Amino acid sequence: MLEVKNLSVRYGDLSILKNVSFSVQEGQWLMIIGPNGAGKSTALNAVTQGVGYTGEILLEGRSMKQIKPAERARMVGVLAQNHFVGYSFTVEEVVRLGRYAYSPGFLSGRRREREDEAAIERAMDLTGMTPLRGKSVLTLSGGELQRVFLAQVFAQEPRLLLLDEPTNHLDLIYQKQVFGLITEWLKTPGRAVVSVVHDLSLAKAFGTHAVLLDEGSCVARGTAKEVLSAANLNKVYRMDVSAWMRQMLSQWEEQADDPAVADGLAAADEFAVFGKEESAL
Amino acid sequence: MRTRTEKFHLWEYLVFFAVTAAVFCLCVCVGSVNIPLGEIGAVLKNAFLGQAQTNALASSILIPVRIPRVLCVALTGAALSVAGTAMQGLLKNPLADGSTLGVSSGAALGAVIAIAFGVVFPQIPFGATTVMAILFAFLSLMIILGLAYKLDYSLSTNTIILIGVIYSMFVSSAMNIVITFATDKIQSITFWTMGSLQGTGYTDAALLGVTLLLCGGLIFFHARELNAFAVGEDNARHIGVNVRRTKLVILITVSILIGVCVSIGGTIGFVGLVTPHMVRMLVGPNHKRLLPAAMFGGAVFLMLADLIARTLLNPRELSIGVVTSLVGAVVFVFIFSQSRKR
Structure with a gap:
């Protein structure tokens, strides 16, 4: 679906990405991982033409540079890391912007109003935004705001979803919700996800494939299992990654049998489900 | 619950236009020489119909000076805004x-x-x-x-x-x-x-x-x-x-x-x-x-x-x-x- 060949990005004298290649096929969830400054977010920005680059980025075999912005947006959606909205738009107004790419041209085309409205309602239902539709986005919490933009990108109905550390600043409950929703979304055939993540556990849990970047170069790519090997990670992160992860996890082990914990988990699960039609994703 | 619709409705246009028109009339009336609204109507009617002006002072202030000025002020304000x-x-x-x-x-x-x-x-x-x-x-x-x-x-x-x-x-x-x-x-x-x-x-x-x-x-x-x-x-x-x-x-x-x-x-x-x-x-x-x-x-x-x-x-x-x-x-x-x- 998406093919990136020999992608290089420079800011002045600084080389951010050097000859990076990767691809993602339908049904796959590609994780772009690597330490800070590896060029992960820049790679995503290049796909949406946000930075100048050399090399080739092909979507369904066509160069991204030849695809018009609106047509690109009908195929590729992006969920960014933070959002700062300047004015008090309502939740619904922000979600509605997701249909921008489907609006008719100045002289040509007809507005498909019913499809637009249906997509907006569906997206807001799925993300649990319907009760907040008239609220100003300036009054929302970080987690709610992220869900507004998730609803926007669902309303956009893309086939390829790009995520730039979508849950970086969010509470764990939102992390769980967002990743749960995207997992469901990916179940429909013909779709794919590329995401930049910092958290290696998330990459391992949700990724089918992965690319490991270090200082702008591609260190490893392939299935998530191959790429997230101890040898690769230890080299790039310059530490014993799996030992550290195990040490962190072991803090929780003694509590696993505690019945109170099981109750808490069940409660959290209930909270995590918004709409009853999650399969409609 | 829809608190705001996207479009600016006709009645909203009318309300905003009415307020603008009222302020326009006020600004044309008031000045170094105040001219009552009825007088303005008469002057405008005569001007449009090409008849002789009955109130020479009012027409000499309104037609060449005050009306174009207020018009320019309104349009400049709208454009800058x-x-x-x-x-x-x-x-x-x-x-x-x-x-x-x-x-x-x-x-x-x-x-x-x-x-x-x-x-x-x-x-x-x-x-x-x-x-x-x-x-x-x-x-x-x-x-x-x-x-x-x-x-x-x-x-x-x-x-x-x-x-x-x-x-x-x-x-x-x-x-x-x-x-x-x-x-x-x-x-x-x-x-x-x-x-x-x-x-x-x-x-x-x-x-x-x-x-x-x-x-x-x-x-x-x-x-x-x-x-x-x-x-x-x-x-x-x-x-x-x-x-x-x-x-x-x-x-x-x-x-x-x-x-x-x-x-x-x-x-x-x-x-x-x-x-x-x-x-x-x-x-x-x-x-x-x-x-x-x-x-x-x-x-x-x-x-x-x-x-x-x-x-x-x-x-x-x-x-x-x-x-x-x-x-x-x-x-x-x-x-x-x-x-x-x-």
Whole structure:
């Protein structure tokens, strides 16, 4: 679906990405991982033409540079890391912007109003935004705001979803919700996800494939299992990654049998489900 | 639960138009000589029907002086307000305006250069000052935004304001250099820096009207794009907005609006800052509603400011820019303190 060949990005004298290649096929969830400054977010920005680059980025075999912005947006959606909205738009107004790419041209085309409205309602239902539709986005919490933009990108109905550390600043409950929703979304055939993540556990849990970047170069790519090997990670992160992860996890082990914990988990699960039609994703 | 709809409804247009028309009538009535509304009706009727005027004093004030002036004031207010609204949306910054960014001063510099050095474009009907003002407005916007993006890609409020201040200082010193070359024209040059719509005629009003119709219309067709930019430029790109083209269209139309306004009325500050802010509180930030409302709001605001300028120290007249800047400075501090709270 998406093919990136020999992608290089420079800011002045600084080389951010050097000859990076990767691809993602339908049904796959590609994780772009690597330490800070590896060029992960820049790679995503290049796909949406946000930075100048050399090399080739092909979507369904066509160069991204030849695809018009609106047509690109009908195929590729992006969920960014933070959002700062300047004015008090309502939740619904922000979600509605997701249909921008489907609006008719100045002289040509007809507005498909019913499809637009249906997509907006569906997206807001799925993300649990319907009760907040008239609220100003300036009054929302970080987690709610992220869900507004998730609803926007669902309303956009893309086939390829790009995520730039979508849950970086969010509470764990939102992390769980967002990743749960995207997992469901990916179940429909013909779709794919590329995401930049910092958290290696998330990459391992949700990724089918992965690319490991270090200082702008591609260190490893392939299935998530191959790429997230101890040898690769230890080299790039310059530490014993799996030992550290195990040490962190072991803090929780003694509590696993505690019945109170099981109750808490069940409660959290209930909270995590918004709409009853999650399969409609 | 739908609290706001996207469109500006017909009844809302009518309400805003009625308020604007009422203020227009008030401004035509009141002045150094007050003329009752009934008298105005009679004068207008005679003028349109080509009959002899029964009230010589009223008609000699209204037809050649007061009506064209108030018309120009209303159109200038509307144009500056629409330009300010568009810039605030594009830059996602409620403090962006021709005067805060220094675009108006830049346009005035262009006009002053045209006067001081006698620049003439023989082919262009509405004169060198207008063309130079438009060119310099666009050039100023390019310089200011180029600098701003280079220094701080996120275009934070502080950066915008600082660059606006510095650019205005630069322009005012350039203006002084120009003045030393043309001391004989100092009178007409100071007019541009103060701002006044005294003595404007029907041709000015026609030029303003056509400009507002074309540029305002073009901006209005980009209301959805402006909404996207107001949410965030990256978000605009992600949802499929042609970011470069939109930016270029808005910057050019804003330059033309500001350039034409400055060439007719000089630099009248803060109109594009005060009215969009107030109107946004009334109708919300959606540009489909905000732009038409800001157009009427700007007309009303500037007509009232002009009324105060004309009548407060009667028979002496204040410069209209003095009044708008007085109000604008206060509102500026208010918006700035609010935006810092977030």
